[in-house]
Amino acid sequence: MSLRAHLRFLVTALLLAIAVGIAQPGSAQQVNPTADSVREKQFLDALKGNPSAELQGRISIPDTKAATLERPAGREWRAFHQNTMTKIGAVAVLGMLIALIAFYLIRGRIRIESGPSGQTLTRFNGFERFVHWLTAACFIVLALSGLNVTFGKALLLPLIGPEAFTNVSIVAKWAHNYLAWPFMLGIALMFLIWIKDNIPGMVDVRWFAAGGGIVGKGHPPAKRFNGGQKIVFWTVVLGGAALGVSGVYLLFPATAGGVLNLQFWNVVHGIVGVLMIAAILAHIYIGTVGMEGAFDAMGSGEVDLNWAREHHSLWVAEEMKKGHVHGGKLQPAE
Numbered sequence: 001m002s003l004r005a006h007l008r009f010l011v012t013a014l015l016l017a018i019a020v021g022i023a024q025p026g027s028a029q030q031v032n033p034t035a036d037s038v039r040e041k042q043f044l045d046a047l048k049g050n051p052s053a054e055l056q057g058r059i060s061i062p063d064t065k066a067a068t069l070e071r072p073a074g075r076e077w078r079a080f081h082q083n084t085m086t087k088i089g090a091v092a093v094l095g096m097l098i099a100l101i102a103f104y105l106i107r108g109r110i111r112i113e114s115g116p117s118g119q120t121l122t123r124f125n126g127f128e129r130f131v132h133w134l135t136a137a138c139f140i141v142l143a144l145s146g147l148n149v150t151f152g153k154a155l156l157l158p159l160i161g162p163e164a165f166t167n168v169s170i171v172a173k174w175a176h177n178y179l180a181w182p183f184m185l186g187i188a189l190m191f192l193i194w195i196k197d198n199i200p201g202m203v204d205v206r207w208f209a210a211g212g213g214i215v216g217k218g219h220p221p222a223k224r225f226n227g228g229q230k231i232v233f234w235t236v237v238l239g240g241a242a243l244g245v246s247g248v249y250l251l252f253p254a255t256a257g258g259v260l261n262l263q264f265w266n267v268v269h270g271i272v273g274v275l276m277i278a279a280i281l282a283h284i285y286i287g288t289v290g291m292e293g294a295f296d297a298m299g300s301g302e303v304d305l306n307w308a309r310e311h312h313s314l315w316v317a318e319e320m321k322k323g324h325v326h327g328g329k330l331q332p333a334e
Helices: 003-023 033-047 072-107 126-197 202-209 227-251 259-290 305-311 313-321
Strands: 068-070 120-122 302-304
Touching: 072 126, 072 259, 120 305, 126 227, 126 259, 202 227, 227 259, 302 305, 305 313
Parallel strands: none
Antiparallel strands: 120 302
């Protein structure tokens, strides 16, 4: 081998050694997967005691929230949403349905004891009925679409299949997001219209003490809204407000003030939602099959005078003084 060939070989070997040295780390380290796993488990266990703690990675984009790799509070929220929330919803909704069926079998339908009189009173005007049915229609769609989030995968998916369930869920999501606004408008209007008639008083305490005309015999005196209806009113107003506030945060998560706050509002939205569904089921029962003559109040707006006397005698006395009785021969309240 010539001298030139020797030099070419040495230069090539030297360049190769330099390249390998640059590519390799300064010192080789043994990797122990088991030890790394132990350290990771210890770190995550330490995070469990702090709900706001996070395991962060490194990112190259402006959104720093995207660097979060692990948040113990997120696992707790997921467990609540998938397990606890399902149980709360089942107990509230199914429990109310069972209670109403049992009550109907024991008590039966509440009849007008003296029978229809042929005379009527205007219970609710056209605008009041419009606000009621606007809010009620929106709530029914919101309730069904909300229940689909909690129970849909377990109950509806096996019945209609994944493709149909996907389509139903997409429609339900859009309906839920858009009908929330007229629902909140209806809640606000109901508050403004009926707040003056729903201030609790001693007459309501006496109404409850006497069983409200539902338990036991007789019908205790009541104004335009009795104690039970006032409870429904405040349940709807306060519950609707909670659903509205929490729902806005869920629709616009950037306004919630962080993921933990967003999870909090999600829990509020779910719990208040199922409790309101249970309360409205009782309201629907009384207004339809549970009580004779009750549906007319929100149907035609006119109620039979005898029905009104039995359930709202103080209100009837005020209306008769104003001459607001229609049809038949006017008779004084008993």
